[in-house]
């Protein structure tokens with residue numbers, strides 16, 4: 238009897254495990270197919286310049302348009318894509334789409350930049366700078382308006398030979414931005430060695446900035462250091478006017494967050510851009 242129960246128990250867990258493995262396998266097959274077919278949508282979240290009080294750019298953020306499951310957020314498939322060595326193809330897909338749109342918006346007279354996220358895994362892929370150069374050539378988007386966001390934790394771990402990849406990207410004329418800045422828990426000395434242009438302060442520092450004076454001091458210091466090194470500072474995750482007021486007073490260069498707009502599909506971003514340049518009362522700065 239006991240043996241039977243034990244066996245039943247074992248079967249239960251093994252069935253559960255098999256199910257999970259099957260789910261993962263399904264997801265892997267679906268993701269591979271998604272990459273083949275380009276089942277991805279690019280959403281755009283505006284960034285505003287605090288000094289000029291205008292929309293100065295968009296960050297491109299990928300979503301997977303799964304045929305059955307609908308829109309899947311990046312956090313639910315980018316890590317798997319990284320493991321499967323598919324993320325470079327996704328990132329280049331997003332870059333191509335966003336540069337195409339960016340070129341159209343610029344030709345319409347909007348002075349905007351386009352930022353895309355690059356997984357650190359890409360730095361081991363074949364000739365990343367060459368691939369980026371190809372996208373720029375194909376889309377006709379000017380390199381100096383393209384910003385590549387790389388997360389801080391990755392940049393810190395970057396081996397010396399991979400740092401050369403950053404130099405080669407900079408040599409194309411694109412800008413480099415350290416994303417989620419402040420979460421890497423590292424000495425800041427790497428900032429002087431890396432050819433980066435922008436620090437993007439992580440949302441976790443912005444969240445309590447109006448309530449927690451320590452967060453405010455941290456952000457104030459980061460902005461001070463960045464400016465003294467000649468770097469631009471972007472703050473992400475601004476959700477209310479208190480946070481906005483503080484960041485403006487700290488002379489943060491650009492701001493991004495739900496207060497200005499959530500990420501949106503390309504057609505809506507175009508409408509947003511036209512509206513924003515038609516009148517500047519859309520957001521309270």
Ligand code: C2E
Nearest residue numbers: 298299310311312328331354355356474475476494495500
């Ligand atoms: P991230 O690059 O730090 O992007 C910011 C994330 O915060 C976005 O989530 C955005 O929708 C969200 N966000 C923006 N403003 C606010 C706000 O005011 N409040 C809150 N609560 N959230 C805000 P999303 O689109 O889900 O992207 C999550 C992460 O996935 C990104 O973080 C980025 O690391 C990664 N990711 C997105 N697109 C790509 C891509 O094309 N390639 C790669 N490799 N990673 C991507």
Ligand code: MG
Nearest residue numbers: 296354386416
């Ligand atoms: Mg980003």
Ligand code: MG
Nearest residue numbers: 416417437473
């Ligand atoms: Mg970020």
Ligand code: MG
Nearest residue numbers: 416417439440
């Ligand atoms: Mg982030």
